[in-house]
Amino acid sequence: MSTMESPTSLTHGAYAELRSELLACNFAPGEKLKIDDLCRRFEVGSSAVREALSRLASEGFVVSEPQRGFRVAPLSVDALRDLTDVRCSIEALCLRGAIEKGGLEWQSQVVAALHRLTHTPVWADKAARRYSNEYAKAHETFHEVLAAGCGSPWLLHLRAVLFNHSARYRWFTGPLSKVDRDLDKEHREIAEAALSRDSERAVALMNAHLQLTAKIVLDAVSSEREPTAKSAKAKPGKAHPPESLRRKRMRGASSA
Amino acid sequence: MSTMESPTSLTHGAYAELRSELLACNFAPGEKLKIDDLCRRFEVGSSAVREALSRLASEGFVVSEPQRGFRVAPLSVDALRDLTDVRCSIEALCLRGAIEKGGLEWQSQVVAALHRLTHTPVWADKAARRYSNEYAKAHETFHEVLAAGCGSPWLLHLRAVLFNHSARYRWFTGPLSKVDRDLDKEHREIAEAALSRDSERAVALMNAHLQLTAKIVLDAVSSEREPTAKSAKAKPGKAHPPESLRRKRMRGASSA
DNA sequence: TTACAATATAAAATGCATTATTTCTAAAGT
DNA sequence: ACTTTAGAAATAATGCATTTTATATTGTAA
Numbered sequence: 001m002s003t004m005e006s007p008t009s010l011t012h013g014a015y016a017e018l019r020s021e022l023l024a025c026n027f028a029p030g031e032k033l034k035i036d037d038l039c040r041r042f043e044v045g046s047s048a049v050r051e052a053l054s055r056l057a058s059e060g061f062v063v064s065e066p067q068r069g070f071r072v073a074p075l076s077v078d079a080l081r082d083l084t085d086v087r088c089s090i091e092a093l094c095l096r097g098a099i100e101k102g103g104l105e106w107q108s109q110v111v112a113a114l115h116r117l118t119h120t121p122v123w124a125d126k127a128a129r130r131y132s133n134e135y136a137k138a139h140e141t142f143h144e145v146l147a148a149g150c151g152s153p154w155l156l157h158l159r160a161v162l163f164n165h166s167a168r169y170r171w172f173t174g175p176l177s178k179v180d181r182d183l184d185k186e187h188r189e190i191a192e193a194a195l196s197r198d199s200e201r202a203v204a205l206m207n208a209h210l211q212l213t214a215k216i217v218l219d220a221v222s223s224e225r226e227p228t229a230k231s232a233k234a235k236p237g238k239a240h241p242p243e244s245l246r247r248k249r250m251r252g253a254s255s256a
Numbered sequence: 257m258s259t260m261e262s263p264t265s266l267t268h269g270a271y272a273e274l275r276s277e278l279l280a281c282n283f284a285p286g287e288k289l290k291i292d293d294l295c296r297r298f299e300v301g302s303s304a305v306r307e308a309l310s311r312l313a314s315e316g317f318v319v320s321e322p323q324r325g326f327r328v329a330p331l332s333v334d335a336l337r338d339l340t341d342v343r344c345s346i347e348a349l350c351l352r353g354a355i356e357k358g359g360l361e362w363q364s365q366v367v368a369a370l371h372r373l374t375h376t377p378v379w380a381d382k383a384a385r386r387y388s389n390e391y392a393k394a395h396e397t398f399h400e401v402l403a404a405g406c407g408s409p410w411l412l413h414l415r416a417v418l419f420n421h422s423a424r425y426r427w428f429t430g431p432l433s434k435v436d437r438d439l440d441k442e443h444r445e446i447a448e449a450a451l452s453r454d455s456e457r458a459v460a461l462m463n464a465h466l467q468l469t470a471k472i473v474l475d476a477v478s479s480e481r482e483p484t485a486k487s488a489k490a491k492p493g494k495a496h497p498p499e500s501l502r503r504k505r506m507r508g509a510s511s512a
Numbered sequence: 513t514t515a516c517a518a519t520a521t522a523a524a525a526t527g528c529a530t531t532a533t534t535t536c537t538a539a540a541g542t
Numbered sequence: 543a544c545t546t547t548a549g550a551a552a553t554a555a556t557g558c559a560t561t562t563t564a565t566a567t568t569g570t571a572a
Binding site for chain 2: 012055057058066079086093153
């Protein structure tokens with residue numbers, strides 16, 4: 001499962017690997033991404049790395065500073081708040097559309113995705129509170145299938161963009177989360193409301209679901225920051241933007 | 257005005273030029289984009305072109321077929337219908353947010369943008385019914401400023417994505433449009449409704465504005481297709497996808 | 513300490529080598 | 543005679559090594 005052999009080109013392979021590492025926050029936000037380092041890491045030439053970085057830059061996962069290279073796109077509490085609000089709006093549009101237009105095929109896929117989700121172990125490493133890749137995938141599929149019923153390619157594309165950016169924040173806090181929540185229940189209730197064509201309830205539950213996830217991340221960040229306020233300014237030489245989120249780089253999880 | 261000298265890098269310059277030509281439909285949808293041709297055209301090396309194409313591919317303006325190069329992203333009537341519907345939804349979210357949150361600064365900018373728009377000549381070449389770049393820019397700014405009041409970076413980003421994709425369809429049909437419409441009146445009424453904080457009316461007018469534009473494009477395409485149905489199948493050797501829009505490549509307009 | 517110059521580092525850009533795909537040609541089979 | 547198929551040549555995309563150019567760092571003198 002660790003090696004997925006079928007990258008149609010080295011460029012695309014490097015892109016896919018780097019992207020999944022970026023989404024998993026295996027690189028710290030704001031970190032410099034040196035071309036040569038990435039060449040050695042992924043065992044490809046500089047043009048492949050450069051192309052991958054270009055695509056990721058236009059997707060907003062890395063930022064490109066002309067003549068100065070690339071760095072991992074920063075995370076910030078303001079951005080997370082905005083992202084969450086917009087995501088609520090877009091998911092609501094998808095959900096209403098799906099409830100209105102979704103047929104038997106959609107219903108069946110929702111039921112299937114929910115079943116898979118609730119029967120997939122959440123933690124890869126319970127002690128470290130690290131999400132399993134299988135659960136992440138099942139979770140992504142559940143939300144995707146739920147939305148897919150609306151049948152609008154553009155709306156689904158926008159939804160996916162926002163989902164993927166949210167993923168960075170989820171993984172950023174994943175292992176830090178101390179809050180117990182009944183995710184299965186939340187997902188089940190959303191699915192039930194959708195399948196019973198109760199748009200208002202489905203949207204309300206979805207909004208609560210997304211806002212709660214964001215709140216957990218925001219709480220984790222602020223509770224991580226205040227107690228360690230002194231250690232955070234241990235090295236005041238390099239100031240970070242006011243609201244940016246930083247954390248040491250961490251490795252270990254395999255690519256999805 | 258024809259040469260804008262300040263591309264921070266050759267790559268970015270090639271990207272910007274190619275993008276503006278793509279948005280202006282100076283390349284036919286579906287057309288093959290050969291690396292070497294573009295190298296000569298923009299006088300840069302292949303890596304710059306390749307990077308530009310990668311970014312444009314991830315933005316959806318070109319499509320990348322692994323090991324087989326790049327081609328201009330196709331246009332289709334289905335895609336236009338979907339794009340227009342989603343754009344109505346997103347513009348509505350922006351507009352409601354702007355009307356709710358927009359302050360004096362927003363109001364002033366809307367008034368200014370409207371003034372500029374209604375005092376900019378529409379046609380660069382009236383006979384050929386070719387839009388002027390100045391008008392296109394003023395039009396873009398008007399809609400952007402109107403939406404900007406919502407203050408949500410993500411929502412504005414999504415809006416811009418949809419606007420730019422719509423632009424390809426607008427330019428595609430621009431010179432073909434035979435319909436006379438009072439664009440100034442449409443824009444003025446939208447601005448008035450927004451400034452008087454009448455969300456429902458503003459959204460309704462905006463939706464009508466966007467749908468009418470789409471309808472003009474769709475009508476132009478179907479009326480172009482049916483009368484020339486025979487000439488269209490003059491060369492049946494290369495069949496095109498069912499709903500795709502094709503037209504000969506055209507040149508002449510300078511980049512925006 | 514500040515300013516300037518020299519060096520080091522890294523990104524941008526190029527051209528070439530490699531590999532995949534498409535096109536063209538010719539022979540075989542229906 | 544026409545279609546089909548296999549092979550060879552041409553074309554074009556991919557990938558890499560190298561050169562060039564810009565930025566960051568270090569050291570030295572004022």
